Amino acid sequence: MTNAVQNASASGRAPANAAGAGDAAQAFVVPPVDVYENENAITLLADLPGVTRDQLNLRIDGETLLIEATASAASTPPDMELVYGELQCPAYRRQFTLSRELDAGRIEAQLRDGVLRLTIPKAEEARPRRIQVQAG
Template identity: 70%
Template sequence: MNNQVQATSSSTTSATQDTAPERFVVPPVDVYENDSSITLLADLPGVPREQLHVRVDGDNLLLEATAVTSGPENMELVYGEAQCPAYRRQFTLSRELDPSRIEAQLRDGVLRLTIPKAEEARPRRIQVQAG
């Protein structure tokens, strides 16, 4: 993985003594980079926008989501094996990125996060003067 985004993950969260720990699926993520930004593509099948939460806290980026399934109208489920997973993935962002300008789009089960690089971190040409 590149030096601007570092993935961290955990399959369980801490729980109180009376509850079992909740299990999460770690969604696969592809990371792309160009001169001005990085883009993360996370596979989140079955997740509606209302069940997707993207949060930045300091230099941590957290993705949390719950998939939803629905059956045919006017039908009652009598036996089911399909599960609605809860997704969770955490990343540590480099200081070269500008988390205040993150853009997020969910389409066809894929979350696209575009994180611009800070102006100071972008490559630039230096004009050399003769003299």
Template identity: 50%
Template sequence: MTTAQTATATAKNPDALATARLPSERPRYSDSTLTPPVDVVEDDGGITLYADLPGVPRDKLTLNVESDTLTIEGESALPVPDGLQSSHTEVGLARFRRLFTLSKELDTEQVSAEFSQGVLRLRIPKAQHAQPRRIDVKVG
């Protein structure tokens, strides 16, 4: 496709440029990160986060809690089988990063994490002082 044809295709369809480029012309995003989608579920005992991290192996996943900030980072590399060459790659090396500011009501010392099939499950319980509790009333 010539430059004029690419410009015309782009004017008609802005997404056409992505498919018109040759693999060698595609932009490099080595320093950029993707924001993984996260579902947050709260109950009486705390919060549970579910983060989608497709293609991230366990050894490339990093979780940190510092002060009131939770950081989720991961890196995926989807290998191309021997003897084959990719003709189109939208995400060649994906780096995921997501930051959360945690409430003082959460107990960051008790965070638990499970990772299975590209989904990270983090459980952060509420601190003891923030837990709902029943107060007994004495008759007297």
């Protein structure tokens, strides 16, 4: 994984107080993430099937990027009743440490067809630049 974005936590459990006072520890699904880099930005693609925009929570705290989401099941057709179901609605959680060469204040996020795309631009001083050489 690139030095600009490092996986900070792939834990499958949250602390007991993360879900609220008195709640038991909640199990989380760690979504698979692909990380791409070019000279201008880092792009993360996270698979979050069943998640809508309203169920997605993205946070930056210092150098930590936190992705949290809850999937929902498709609604039951109006003229049918669920007799047996195996579908579980997972709670997703993934945490990354961002390097200082990234501009966390300009992150762009898109959620489409269960895939979250985060584009994190590199800070201007971290981008490669061409140096003009003048003849002396």
